[in-house]
Amino acid sequence: MKNAMKHAILGLLLLAVSFNSFGQDKEKTSYVLITNATVFDGVNEKLMEDTDILIENNLIKDIGKNLKAPKGAEVIDVTGKTLLPGFIDAHTHLALHSEVDYLIYSAPEGYMGAKAATNATQMLMRGFTTVRDIGGPTIGLKMAIDEGAVIGPRILPAGKMISQSAGHGDFNARQINWSQYFAGQIDPAYIRGWTTIADGIAEVQKATRETLRSGASQIKIMGSGSILGAHDPLDVTEYTIEELKAIVKEADKWGTYCGIHAYTSESVMNAINAGVQSIEHGLFASEEAFKLMKEKDVFFSTQFMAFSSTPEEAGMNEVAAPKYLLAKEGADNGYRLSKKVGVKMAFGTDLVGGLDMNTYQPQEFVARLKYYTPYEILVQATSLNAELLERSGKRHPYQEGSLGVVKEGAYADIVVVDGNPLKDLTLLVEPDKNIKLIMKDGKVYKNTLN
Structure with a gap:
């Protein structure tokens, strides 16, 4: 009887460990490093040149130059392209x-x-x-x-x-x-x-x-x-x-x-x-x-x-x-x-x-x-609209990060454009041709960079 009880307890412990390991696999941290971007952050007219953006799961973790890619990170080089908030x-x-x-x-x-x-x-x-x-x-x-x-x-x-x-x-x-x-x-x-x-x-x-x-x-x-x-x-x-x-x-x-x-x-x-x-x-x-x-x-x-x-x-x-x-x-x-x-x-x-x-x-x-100028229009379509959405307050369904901006702690909602929309806004009229990368919540939905 005691042996049977020991085996039963051991089986339950093994099952618990198995489920715990499965949960850890599902929650495994993923990284994407976008390199060499020219960044419009949704707020400032001055662009950030040669900038790297590190994304952890669905949020922007770090922004800077020459960032180191974590082990297993997907690296996306956007040299010559403009990166904007979604x-x-x-x-x-x-x-x-x-x-x-x-x-x-x-x-x-x-x-x-x-x-x-x-x-x-x-x-x-x-x-x-x-x-x-x-x-x-x-x-x-x-x-x-x-x-x-x-x-x-x-x-x-x-x-x-x-x-x-x-x-x-x-x-x-x-x-x-x-x-x-x-x-x-x-x-x-x-x-x-x-x-x-x-x-x-x-x-x-x-x-x-x-x-x-x-x-x-x-x-x-x-x-x-x-x-x-x-x-x-x-x-x-x-x-x-x-x-x-x-x-x-x-x-x-x-x-x-x-x-x-x-x-x-x-x-x-x-x-x-x-x-x-x-x-x-x-x-x-x-x-x-x-x-x-x-x-x-x-x-x-x-x-x-x-x-x-x-x-x-x-x-x-x-x-x-x-x-x-x-x-x-x-x-x-x-x-x-x-x-x-x-x-x-x-x-x-x-x-x-x-x-x-x-x-x-x-x-x-x-x-x-x-x-309006291209800069003013892009602000309207990003950070200013996000400010309007924030008025949903407690009913806002997306509160883990910021929307409409490229900054640390913001949602990784990103578009990459071939060219500079702040100089030529008509680029956005042909998204199939000119938008090379679309990311929402840290997941890439389009990538035609190569």
Whole structure:
């Protein structure tokens, strides 16, 4: 009996040692040493020449000259190339990859998810290692990417957009003149993860709580009329300031913030006074509104490339085309005033409607050149966007390292470009040709250096 007990104990000890060894193998430290880089760190205009970067697992461990490669390290020589932080897009809708009504009412969910995954993979391969997905059913996609099941960028998802009845998030057909709420029906846009229609303080509080419960990093509010909306003319201001304050308060309880779709100056002013921290679009905002934006340290997240096309090129239908032209007329005024006042400008694209539309994402870099220098644009797409993402606070899903910068302790999210984008930003328009290396979280996803 004693011998049997001894054998049993010995077997358990051997099993424990075996599992412990297996765990140690899985947790084995990996190193990558990138040598001879010309580094743009995401903050400073002056580049660091002939610089080495040592990456330990998923973080940058050391930056300097003539660093020694640890035993077993992979060494990547990038002589003559420019190394930058991975780019951040602050306004994406990864799941809006087809015609909107079809996606909301008809498309099989597997189809929606598969194409969103393809969209995410293609975005990473353009050098965008992080995105703020500012509305739609992408929380599951984020989870799959984080688990390694799908290749794509880091995602900070907003989940369901919160809209009033007849707001930008109310996708019911115009001819339906009754409310799904009062008719006792459930809106497919809600069931499928697109929007929540909420009116009044109690409803917007519940909608915000539900969205945060689902895993949103921040809240997206629909605060004014839109170009693509079925019901809402572009000049309409949506939600009262009391409703907006109620949403902001709920988000604040969760340690995060709200961004808002807002075109009219009134909607922008209401949002800022309610405590919203990110204005999406905002093209009709007055100089007074931009001054308030700067005073309250609110980000302006607008798009340049999206309003440099014709309605046909932008994929607008007959209802949206006139509203698109109206927004395009106001765009220059919004760009000019925001630059004059000096608000914090995020870098985002808001490309929807098809995977082919998202191929224009890198065009955003050059579309901004009329108003900003290459250096300013690259800061917007890296460290400044990272600052915006940090406003997710406790709900920020990536807190192990810094994003948008090349520094010790930052995530190893890196792109290497053949040439110097600070001198020639058009290099980024052709990522297949000019981006030679893409790394996210210390893992190389593209390497065509040789």
